Amino acid sequence: MSATTSAPARARVSGRARGLGRWRRRRATATTATATATGVDGRVDDALDWAHTTVMKFGGSSLADAARVREVGAIVRSFPEETPVVVLSAMGKTTNDLLRAGELALRCDGDHETIETMEPLVAVRRLHEETMAALGTDAATAEEVRRLLKKLEQVCVGVSLMQECTSRTRALLVSFGERMSTRIFASYLRSLGTAAEQVDSIDDMFVTDDVYENGAVLDETYEKIQARLAPRPGQGPAVRVVTGFLGRGIKTGAVCTLGRGGSDLTATVIGKALGLEEVQVWKDVDGVLSADPREVSNTVPMPFLSFQEATELAYFGAQVLHPHSMRPAMDSGKLAVRVKNSYNIRAPGTVIGHKRAEDLHKDWLLTSIVRKKNVTMLDITSTRMLGQYGFLAKVFNIMATNGISVDVVATSEVSVSLTLDPSKLWERDLAKEELEKLKLDFENDGIANVAVSSGHSIISLIGNVERNNEIMERAFRALGSKDIKVKMVSQGASKTNISLLVNDSQGADAARAIHAEFFE
Numbered sequence: 001m002s003a004t005t006s007a008p009a010r011a012r013v014s015g016r017a018r019g020l021g022r023w024r025r026r027r028a029t030a031t032t033a034t035a036t037a038t039g040v041d042g043r044v045d046d047a048l049d050w051a052h053t054t055v056m057k058f059g060g061s062s063l064a065d066a067a068r069v070r071e072v073g074a075i076v077r078s079f080p081e082e083t084p085v086v087v088l089s090a091m092g093k094t095t096n097d098l099l100r101a102g103e104l105a106l107r108c109d110g111d112h113e114t115i116e117t118m119e120p121l122v123a124v125r126r127l128h129e130e131t132m133a134a135l136g137t138d139a140a141t142a143e144e145v146r147r148l149l150k151k152l153e154q155v156c157v158g159v160s161l162m163q164e165c166t167s168r169t170r171a172l173l174v175s176f177g178e179r180m181s182t183r184i185f186a187s188y189l190r191s192l193g194t195a196a197e198q199v200d201s202i203d204d205m206f207v208t209d210d211v212y213e214n215g216a217v218l219d220e221t222y223e224k225i226q227a228r229l230a231p232r233p234g235q236g237p238a239v240r241v242v243t244g245f246l247g248r249g250i251k252t253g254a255v256c257t258l259g260r261g262g263s264d265l266t267a268t269v270i271g272k273a274l275g276l277e278e279v280q281v282w283k284d285v286d287g288v289l290s291a292d293p294r295e296v297s298n299t300v301p302m303p304f305l306s307f308q309e310a311t312e313l314a315y316f317g318a319q320v321l322h323p324h325s326m327r328p329a330m331d332s333g334k335l336a337v338r339v340k341n342s343y344n345i346r347a348p349g350t351v352i353g354h355k356r357a358e359d360l361h362k363d364w365l366l367t368s369i370v371r372k373k374n375v376t377m378l379d380i381t382s383t384r385m386l387g388q389y390g391f392l393a394k395v396f397n398i399m400a401t402n403g404i405s406v407d408v409v410a411t412s413e414v415s416v417s418l419t420l421d422p423s424k425l426w427e428r429d430l431a432k433e434e435l436e437k438l439k440l441d442f443e444n445d446g447i448a449n450v451a452v453s454s455g456h457s458i459i460s461l462i463g464n465v466e467r468n469n470e471i472m473e474r475a476f477r478a479l480g481s482k483d484i485k486v487k488m489v490s491q492g493a494s495k496t497n498i499s500l501l502v503n504d505s506q507g508a509d510a511a512r513a514i515h516a517e518f519f520e
């Protein structure tokens, strides 16, 4: 990475370096991985050395506008001894705007002018134009970004003419966000004298199955990343600025996303592919917090989380991490994930790894409280007699044939209560249809009677396996004091997570009461 730094940037970076000093010194000795990589021609190349590579992911919250892009540039350049791979999400709320543009286009009649002036498209264009103007983006990049903006408009015209916005189209629409942010950022780094190259992850790199808006990353991706990011003979090191969130479907060749928040997963997949020891995920909070800060005040950051805790937390609804993003790190055996705050770079952040460090948190009880809203519960009661075997097998078989995933389960011999993953039921009509079919499947087979109720919250308590009795006792005391009724309790075999079901209307109060009991 080039050492050329403008005066203001240098001042900022050196100020920060004091705060980052200890962490960086430790990183310098820790990051000595030498990966065995496969070359472009498929040859295994033992000489490839990723020792000076790190992966840094910045989400939309870190890239809200030109000022934030400058800050992110300063962070990237404050690791002069390394050549990072930078993974970026779309700027600010661009992904949401692009989805809204698709929806609105459906209500237009294909008229170019109406599409061009649609509010979400105007917002996307304005944000990217203003950012480029403020950063002095080079002419070639600005032209490329404008070409993308034009193409985006054409896709919206297509949606309004065809009068359909399919999952495949939505994936294509949102891809413009990451394709623009990475180009603008790479150009900005170059303008500061840092060699940088934009890389499209949809361009022979991330291969997914063909689930357009929630693609699973396929194994061939790992070799492709090594080939794509390998240093090129005769070229000096350059920061690679890679689009997060995106891949290409293996059969259709269509642009696919890795699901909302999927750039975290892009980063850990790259970290595993390059055999690294740490991936940094930069957010707008001081790490993984004890609860959602938008709902609970006085939250505190967790210094350490195990992969299992982080996965449970993400799966049960904490927006801070993508639910699948821990898997590549877990599989790699040596990769840790560090969550840092791009707005407060001195905060140590959260390290997510295999082992809880002995000296941290000896007395820890509860790690985090997560609330998942809008949950539907099924109460399934067997119509057969006690002792009937195979009841649960039949229940889960019916769930599987209906393609509905289950979150939390509590059973007795003749009945089972379970909650359904709300992401599966996000369209109202579909939810109704799916639920009715599900009920019929149970009742037609004469297996069970089903009662469906919605509007629940799952409060998940991620905590210390050894001290579950204490967690339960104190949580129930806190809920009791606020008169909050618990409708279902479930504790997984892993015991990392205790789940309590309450009414949505009491969900936020429940999270606050439990948080106050354990953290305040």
Ligand SMILES: Nc1ncnc2c1ncn2[C@@H]1O[C@H](COP(=O)(O)OP(=O)(O)O)[C@@H](O)[C@H]1O
Binding pocket: 058, 059, 060, 061, 062, 089, 261, 282, 283, 284, 285, 287, 288, 289, 290, 291, 292, 293, 294, 318, 319, 320, 321, 368
């Ligand atoms: N337990 C939690 N810890 C930290 N942040 C959380 C938690 N639960 C919810 N959040 C929210 O997640 C946000 C960060 O995630 P996200 O918006 O996806 O970041 P980014 O866009 O930078 O990837 C925070 O601003 C915070 O409001």
Ligand SMILES: N[C@@H](CC(=O)OP(=O)(O)O)C(=O)O
Binding pocket: 058, 059, 060, 061, 089, 090, 095, 096, 177, 244, 245, 259, 260, 261, 262, 263, 264
């Ligand atoms: N831009 C995508 C992908 C992503 O990871 O975003 P973020 O890092 O801002 O959560 C989204 O909004 O889902």
